[in-house]
Amino acid sequence: MQLQEMLVAPFTEFAFMRRALAGSIALAIASPPLGVFLIMRRMALTGDAVGHAILPGAALGYLLAGLSLGPMTIGGLVAGLAVAIGSGVVSRTTILREDTSLAAFYLISLSLGVTIVSVHGSNIDLLHVLFGSVLALDDTTLFLLATIASLTLLALALLYRPLVLETVDAGFLASVSRSGGVVQVAFLALVVLNLVGGFHALGTLLAVGMMMLPAAAARLMTLEMTAMLVIAVALGAAAGYAGLIISFYAGLPSGPVIIMTAGLFYLIALVFGPAGGFLRRLRPRRHLEG
Amino acid sequence: MSGAAIRFDNLTLGYDRHPAVHHLDGEVEAGSLLAICGPNGAGKSTLLKGITGALIPLSGSITLPDMKIRDVAYLPQAADLDKDFPITVFDLVAMGCWRRCGLFGGLSRSDSRVINDAISAVGLHGFEARIIGTLSGGQLQRMLFARLLVQNASLILLDEPFTAIDSKTVTDLLGVIARWHKEQRTVLVVLHDLDLVRSYFPQTLLLAREVIAKGETTSVLSPENLRRARSMIEAFDSEAHACARTA
Numbered sequence: 001m002q003l004q005e006m007l008v009a010p011f012t013e014f015a016f017m018r019r020a021l022a023g024s025i026a027l028a029i030a031s032p033p034l035g036v037f038l039i040m041r042r043m044a045l046t047g048d049a050v051g052h053a054i055l056p057g058a059a060l061g062y063l064l065a066g067l068s069l070g071p072m073t074i075g076g077l078v079a080g081l082a083v084a085i086g087s088g089v090v091s092r093t094t095i096l097r098e099d100t101s102l103a104a105f106y107l108i109s110l111s112l113g114v115t116i117v118s119v120h121g122s123n124i125d126l127l128h129v130l131f132g133s134v135l136a137l138d139d140t141t142l143f144l145l146a147t148i149a150s151l152t153l154l155a156l157a158l159l160y161r162p163l164v165l166e167t168v169d170a171g172f173l174a175s176v177s178r179s180g181g182v183v184q185v186a187f188l189a190l191v192v193l194n195l196v197g198g199f200h201a202l203g204t205l206l207a208v209g210m211m212m213l214p215a216a217a218a219r220l221m222t223l224e225m226t227a228m229l230v231i232a233v234a235l236g237a238a239a240g241y242a243g244l245i246i247s248f249y250a251g252l253p254s255g256p257v258i259i260m261t262a263g264l265f266y267l268i269a270l271v272f273g274p275a276g277g278f279l280r281r282l283r284p285r286r287h288l289e290g
Numbered sequence: 291m292s293g294a295a296i297r298f299d300n301l302t303l304g305y306d307r308h309p310a311v312h313h314l315d316g317e318v319e320a321g322s323l324l325a326i327c328g329p330n331g332a333g334k335s336t337l338l339k340g341i342t343g344a345l346i347p348l349s350g351s352i353t354l355p356d357m358k359i360r361d362v363a364y365l366p367q368a369a370d371l372d373k374d375f376p377i378t379v380f381d382l383v384a385m386g387c388w389r390r391c392g393l394f395g396g397l398s399r400s401d402s403r404v405i406n407d408a409i410s411a412v413g414l415h416g417f418e419a420r421i422i423g424t425l426s427g428g429q430l431q432r433m434l435f436a437r438l439l440v441q442n443a444s445l446i447l448l449d450e451p452f453t454a455i456d457s458k459t460v461t462d463l464l465g466v467i468a469r470w471h472k473e474q475r476t477v478l479v480v481l482h483d484l485d486l487v488r489s490y491f492p493q494t495l496l497l498a499r500e501v502i503a504k505g506e507t508t509s510v511l512s513p514e515n516l517r518r519a520r521s522m523i524e525a526f527d528s529e530a531h532a533c534a535r536t537a
Contacts, residue, residue: 165385168375169370176441177388224376225376225377
């Protein structure tokens with residue numbers, strides 16, 4: 001059928017589309033679960049902050065070696081981890097909480113990054129750093145994304161119980177274990193890792209979108225943690241696929257369209273979501289007998 | 291089981307060099323059921339935090355001769371609990387298994403039985419699959435007690451566990467405390483309701499920054515002692531000099 005062909009053809013015909021899809025799905029597997037935890041820990045804007053924090057590292061890498069995978073990745077990782085771990089340590093050893101210490105660090109990092117780029121960069125390359133190039137993913141980058149996704153899933157499986165505990169009742173965890181600090185820092189490190197991976201495909205500004213939007217939509221659709229994680233991943237993958245298809249046929253930039261699609265899912269969930277969308281509130285179902 | 295569960299040695303606990311508990315000496319016998327009373331700002335919560343190790347003494351020491359910190363279960367005054375988190379009553383009570391199960395250990399069948407028994411013991415049978423955000427204040431408190439039961443600790447510290455709780459829940463939870471006492475666990479409870487203390491607690495520590503009295507409840511809660519406690523000044527002295535007392 002015509003429609004079926006249209007939905008599959010871009011990927012069967014073009015290798016770059018296949019790679020873009022693979023990369024988007026790798027991102028969709030790892031980032032949204034982290035986003036769910038960011039939301040549950042009331043750290044939704046943290047992803048944004050960390051995304052900005054990796055800029056000077058990526059910019060330095062770019063300055064030294066151009067638009068190449070290794071230096072930009074390492075630079076972004078170093079900058080992001082320094083900010084994430086630094087703010088975690090500060091929040092546990094001073095009176096400043098995580099949100100304040102993170103805000104302080106990422107602003108320092110961002111201003112450093114903008115300075116570096118404005119001194120040496122050109123506009124077009126800056127666009128690549130900020131908005132990524134999902135259609136230009138080469139095999140090495142794909143491999144990196146797949147590795148990050150696997151590492152993240154493994155780490156989340158290991159950290160799941162203490163992470164949930166630390167989120168629900170940090171005081172209790174502190175009273176029975178000393179792992180609270182490690183868990184907090186490890187979680188932030190995972191966020192950095194995924195944003196660094198994401199920025200190759202989607203850029204520093206939009207990598208956060210893949211992390212937060214599917215998660216926010218999932219939050220509106222279910223009250224159960226496991227279901228939330230699964231739905232977030234599914235929505236992320238769907239946004240990747242749908243975004244690529246739409247941008248292919250409409251001739252629009254793929255990265256932003258993927259994130260807009262994820263945004264559309266969020267808006268739909270906002271209205272129709274069974275676990276707290278508008279409609280449920282406006283027209284509640286009849287109450288039960290007991 | 292006799293001997294001291296907790297030993298205080300010239301203990302001073304406080305914030306920013308101001309003492310909230312001043313030169314506390316003495317011990318708490320193992321297996322005792324002790325109420326801690328005193329006016330606001332008397333240092334009761336501070337004392338509990340010192341025992342758990344969350345607060346480092348300004349001077350002096352607290353020792354737990356026969357126990358590690360992990361043998362202590364603590365219920366703070368205002369739970370740090372995120373009630374909006376999508377977790378079931380069963381899973382939250384199961385947190386009490388942490389010491390046994392750790393990072394990865396699955397819940398064995400006996401663990402599950404312990405958890406279900408604890409949930410029934412606090413009167414929450416049937417609530418196992420409920421999300422905690424749907425519970426009332428009294429039900430939440432019962433659930434936290436169930437978690438304490440699962441922790442199976444030798445020393446249990448409760449900070450004002452009955453504030454704003456309905457009387458039926460209070461009666462039921464007092465039953466749980468009585469059960470702990472019978473199992474020869476050491477239980478310390480900070481309470482404001484003196485009638486409750488007189489009815490259910492054989493021993494009391496009356497605290498007003500310093501120890502006013504400690505021992506058998508009726509003699510500790512005498513009108514004379516209560517008057518002395520009430521005359522304690524609540525606010526820290528902003529012009530205080532360094533304390534010259536050594537003991």
